[in-house]
Amino acid sequence: MDRQIVKPSTLPGFLxxxxxxxxxxxxxxxxxRKNYERYGFxxxxxxxxxxxxxxxxxxxxxxxxxxxxxTKGDTDLSLRFDLTVPLARFVSQHLGELSFPFRRYQxxxxxxxxxxxxxxxxEFYQCDIDIIGNGKLNIINDAExxxxxxxxxxxxxxxxxxxxxxxxxxxxxxxxxxxxNNKMETLRIVDKLDKIGMEAVKGELKEIGLxxxxxxxxxxxxxxxxxxxxxxxxxxxxxxxxxxxxxxxEELSQVVYYIRQFGVPxxxxxxxxxxxxxLDYYTGTVYETILNDYPGIGSVCSGGRYDNLAEYYTTQKLxxxxxxxxxxxxxxxxxxxxxxxxxxxxxxxxxxxxPMDENMSYSIGVSNELKKxxxxxxxxxxxxxxxxxxxxxxxxxxxxxxxxxxxxxNSGVLTLKDMVKGEQFKLTVVEIINKVRNx
Amino acid sequence: MDRQIVKPSTLPGFLxxxxxxxxxxxxxxxxxRKNYERYGFxxxxxxxxxxxxxxxxxxxxxxxxxxxxxTKGDTDLSLRFDLTVPLARFVSQHLGELSFPFRRYQxxxxxxxxxxxxxxxxEFYQCDIDIIGNGKLNIINDAExxxxxxxxxxxxxxxxxxxxxxxxxxxxxxxxxxxxNNKMETLRIVDKLDKIGMEAVKGELKEIGLxxxxxxxxxxxxxxxxxxxxxxxxxxxxxxxxxxxxxxxEELSQVVYYIRQFGVPxxxxxxxxxxxxxLDYYTGTVYETILNDYPGIGSVCSGGRYDNLAEYYTTQKLxxxxxxxxxxxxxxxxxxxxxxxxxxxxxxxxxxxxPMDENMSYSIGVSNELKKxxxxxxxxxxxxxxxxxxxxxxxxxxxxxxxxxxxxxNSGVLTLKDMVKGEQFKLTVVEIINKVRNx
Numbered sequence: 001m002d003r004q005i006v007k008p009s010t011l012p013g014f015l016x017x018x019x020x021x022x023x024x025x026x027x028x029x030x031x032x033r034k035n036y037e038r039y040g041f042x043x044x045x046x047x048x049x050x051x052x053x054x055x056x057x058x059x060x061x062x063x064x065x066x067x068x069x070x071t072k073g074d075t076d077l078s079l080r081f082d083l084t085v086p087l088a089r090f091v092s093q094h095l096g097e098l099s100f101p102f103r104r105y106q107x108x109x110x111x112x113x114x115x116x117x118x119x120x121x122x123e124f125y126q127c128d129i130d131i132i133g134n135g136k137l138n139i140i141n142d143a144e145x146x147x148x149x150x151x152x153x154x155x156x157x158x159x160x161x162x163x164x165x166x167x168x169x170x171x172x173x174x175x176x177x178x179x180x181n182n183k184m185e186t187l188r189i190v191d192k193l194d195k196i197g198m199e200a201v202k203g204e205l206k207e208i209g210l211x212x213x214x215x216x217x218x219x220x221x222x223x224x225x226x227x228x229x230x231x232x233x234x235x236x237x238x239x240x241x242x243x244x245x246x247x248x249x250e251e252l253s254q255v256v257y258y259i260r261q262f263g264v265p266x267x268x269x270x271x272x273x274x275x276x277x278x279l280d281y282y283t284g285t286v287y288e289t290i291l292n293d294y295p296g297i298g299s300v301c302s303g304g305r306y307d308n309l310a311e312y313y314t315t316q317k318l319x320x321x322x323x324x325x326x327x328x329x330x331x332x333x334x335x336x337x338x339x340x341x342x343x344x345x346x347x348x349x350x351x352x353x354x355p356m357d358e359n360m361s362y363s364i365g366v367s368n369e370l371k372k373x374x375x376x377x378x379x380x381x382x383x384x385x386x387x388x389x390x391x392x393x394x395x396x397x398x399x400x401x402x403x404x405x406x407x408x409x410n411s412g413v414l415t416l417k418d419m420v421k422g423e424q425f426k427l428t429v430v431e432i433i434n435k436v437r438n439x
Numbered sequence: 440m441d442r443q444i445v446k447p448s449t450l451p452g453f454l455x456x457x458x459x460x461x462x463x464x465x466x467x468x469x470x471x472r473k474n475y476e477r478y479g480f481x482x483x484x485x486x487x488x489x490x491x492x493x494x495x496x497x498x499x500x501x502x503x504x505x506x507x508x509x510t511k512g513d514t515d516l517s518l519r520f521d522l523t524v525p526l527a528r529f530v531s532q533h534l535g536e537l538s539f540p541f542r543r544y545q546x547x548x549x550x551x552x553x554x555x556x557x558x559x560x561x562e563f564y565q566c567d568i569d570i571i572g573n574g575k576l577n578i579i580n581d582a583e584x585x586x587x588x589x590x591x592x593x594x595x596x597x598x599x600x601x602x603x604x605x606x607x608x609x610x611x612x613x614x615x616x617x618x619x620n621n622k623m624e625t626l627r628i629v630d631k632l633d634k635i636g637m638e639a640v641k642g643e644l645k646e647i648g649l650x651x652x653x654x655x656x657x658x659x660x661x662x663x664x665x666x667x668x669x670x671x672x673x674x675x676x677x678x679x680x681x682x683x684x685x686x687x688x689e690e691l692s693q694v695v696y697y698i699r700q701f702g703v704p705x706x707x708x709x710x711x712x713x714x715x716x717x718l719d720y721y722t723g724t725v726y727e728t729i730l731n732d733y734p735g736i737g738s739v740c741s742g743g744r745y746d747n748l749a750e751y752y753t754t755q756k757l758x759x760x761x762x763x764x765x766x767x768x769x770x771x772x773x774x775x776x777x778x779x780x781x782x783x784x785x786x787x788x789x790x791x792x793x794p795m796d797e798n799m800s801y802s803i804g805v806s807n808e809l810k811k812x813x814x815x816x817x818x819x820x821x822x823x824x825x826x827x828x829x830x831x832x833x834x835x836x837x838x839x840x841x842x843x844x845x846x847x848x849n850s851g852v853l854t855l856k857d858m859v860k861g862e863q864f865k866l867t868v869v870e871i872i873n874k875v876r877n878x
Contacts, residue, residue: 002637004751005751005753005754006492006493006496006750006751006752007493007752008527008528008529008531008532008752008753009484009490009532009747010485010489010490010528010532011486011488011489011490011514011516014486014488015486015528016483016484016485016486017484018533018536018537019481019482019483020459021538022481022482022483022484023481023482025484026482031609038810038815039810039816039817040786040787040788040815040817041787042458042461042462042785042786043458043461043462043465044455044458044461044789045454045455045456045461045464046449047450047453047454048487048548048562049450049453049507049550049562050449050450050453051448051449051450051619053445054445054447054448055518057445068488068509068511068516070509070510071509071523072507072509073451073552077507088447089449090447090455092447093447093448093449098457098458099785099831099834099835100831101820101821102688103817104458109487111488113511115514123486123487124486133821136821137819137820137821138820140799140803140818140820141820151810165597175563189648193549208607219511220604228585256804258799261799261800261803262803262807266783284562306683307467308561310447312443312444312445312449313442313444313445313446314447315444320538328632338825346481347479347481347483348476348479348480358577360697360700361700363698364579365696365700367699368702371477371478371590374477376477376478376479377479378474378478378479378542379579381573381574381577381579381580382576382577383577387507392538392539395538396538419668426565
């Protein structure tokens with residue numbers, strides 16, 4: 001054909017996985033979804049495209065530059081850049097139709113036109129949960145969130161991870177007690193501690209006008225370390241009478257108390273006075289989650305408590321608490337770090353049925369029996385040599401092959417080949433079902 | 440706050456569901472996915488955004504007008520309008536890394552800037568499977584596809600549906616035998632029969648230059664009805680020697696033979712000589728699926744065999760066969776038609792735990808036990824009157840409530856309220872788990 005061939009390729013920053021990786025990716029996504037559902041979160045699926053006027057109601061900042069924004073006809077459209085703004089829009093739009101506290105999860109793709117660099121993607125999955133109160137929301141919800149992180153990451157196959165917890169009110173109140181005016185800026189600088197070190201932090205604090213005394217007090221404050229109980233005792237011992245500090249400390253104590261009630265072991269969560277989360281809408285509890293065997297990945301699940309979800313869409317006060325897992329990035333980083341060690345398969349099929357001659361009906365019958373027993377199977381219908389057919393199973397990583405020739409059809413005893421161990425067995429369909437089920 | 444409120448709203452043609460519908464929608468999507476996986480299809484997840492040059496390589500036609508196409512920087516981007524073109528791109532791009540026949544499924548959103556009208560959406564889910572051969576692909580694959588449709592729609596809760604089957608070669612060969620030159624145009628007109636009736640079809644055939652004799656022969660041809668075997672006999676009795684017709688009839692006979700081998704009952708599939716599928720890339724078997732209790736919806740699952748998937752991206756010949764379920768439209772239409780009769784719930788939660796006082800620890804402990812037993816539960820942490828708490832369960836459709844007061848904590852015997860029947864029981868946690876599991 002005299003057709004011009006276009007070279008098939010995807011856009012830079014847009015991921016797609018080959019089957020083995022896609023299967024592993026889906027398994028992680030399913031585990032996350034199952035955990036979110038287990039805790040009573042309700043699925044929401046908002047459109048990827050929203051009115052720019054609505055999506056960018058908050059406006060300003062780096063966000064706007066990264067947006068995929070365009071027009072179709074007279075309409076100004078934008079692709080969602082996170083799942084929080086669409087949640088705010090959704091909750092405000094359907095306020096009368098929802099029950100509060102509204103526990104929703106959403107798993108979906110979001111879009112950011114970031115500078116193209118390794119491990120940063122322009123299309124990526126976020127997996128979010130949020131609990132939204134109408135007017136108010138009990139602090140115990142802030143303690144339930146870490147139990148969901150714990151359950152999720154345990155199910156994902158990690159045992160050594162730490163959920164870092166802090167409270168913005170503790171930080172703000174403490175800064176206030178030192179007479180610091182630009183508390184938000186101070187917070188942002190302290191939040192960089194792990195990245196830039198104490199000396200650099202002190203330098204930046206000086207630049208924004210903090211006294212050496214304030215700076216030293218901040219250093220002492222951050223150096224309150226130890227067990228969760230020891231840190232709480234350390235904070236109490238500061239005897240700070242600032243109202244916000246006292247409230248924050250009370251919240252933090254309650255969160256620690258209830259996290260334990262929810263069954264999270266102390267080894268998996270730690271008060272960390274350094275973390276603040278950059279986003280300015282957090283107002284209380286904040287979370288970061290570190291995989292201790294892969295600290296370089298950074299936080300794999302972050303979030304916190306906010307006072308008001310949807311102030312751009314409604315006058316109703318909607319406090320909430322939530323977290324997000326950036327799954328595409330996490331998967332990419334875990335893959336790079338060699339996390340997926342098991343021999344991965346490029347298919348979900350457990351048994352390939354290989355007919356030795358043209359008569360396919362018997363093989364189809366066997367396949368029907370296997371499907372009824374919930375064993376994923378397929379028949380190799382194509383022609384070619386036996387080795388080619390076996391190679392199909394090998395290349396995909398199908399663990400078992402059933403070979404069906406005239407003898408097998410006559411006797412009803414089939415040849416089952418274990419592709420991993422290389423062993424062969426003579427078995428009936430029922431025996432094969434039992435063997436494969438228990439393997 | 441002196442903030443300007445933006446009215447929260449979504450774009451016309453962009454669906455989002457409230458929780459009860461979203462849960463029902465997800466259940467359908469999960470059922471489809473499970474069936475696709477059961478037949479050994481491998482998941483693929485391509486980006487929503489592709490290079491316009493690649494996505495529109497075929498170009499032309501109505502498609503291009505409907506595309507969401509825009510630029511970001513210097514890059515010309517388009518949102519996918521189906522999952523077939525991305526599959527063609529994916530397979531050509533990763534040709535050496537895939538095993539053939541390549542059985543892939545993809546479930547995802549696609550975008551078409553259609554005229555806004557009821558039941559037509561600009562963002563909607565497609566659920567596709569395709570089997571792609573390298574060079575050739577056995578006709579038995581064409582017979583397996585209806586067995587997947589059968590399994591899927593049975594699992595979705597339908598029993599009365601008919602998979603209509605035809606073969607383009609039969610139609611083309613027949614038209615050829617009548618000396619018709621513009622076979623494609625004839626095909627398109629015949630395909631409209633169900634919509635416009637025989638008289639209008641004959642009128643249109645006359646307009647494109649067909650003789651009255653040819654038109655009458657076509658009418659007689661279409662009137663070959665009866666059981667699947669009778670139709671095949673009727674076609675054979677025509678004694679047409681045209682090579683394409685003979686090949687098509689042989690394919691159709693084989694497909695019918697093997698559909699039965701795959702266990703699809705005759706009541707669920709029917710040769711239908713009227714159907715052709717408008718898209719010009721089908722070259723053999725074609726499918727349409729009609730829900731007999733909802734004929735107004737039209738075909739809910741369509742597809743067919745094509746000679747060459749990816750001629751715009753590779754010179755490799757890749758024949759295939761596949762189907763697509765337009766899930767968003769199907770769900771919308773079923774909802775409109777009153778299909779979802781059961782009382783739908785707005786949550787996945789099975790038990791709401793209502794603490795009667797401020798001490799939440801005991802309730803959290805009960806919730807932990809229920810989660811371990813895989814029963815989705817949540818604790819109502821918020822304050823307020825008892826009636827308000829019960830109303831939360833009622834409004835969401837949570838079937839059970841556990842009430843925990845001082846007596847319950849002291850005795851370990853809890854009050855379980857069946858919210859549907861209104862009955863109350865005094866039970867231990869273990870007894871509750873057994874009761875709810877078996878309900």
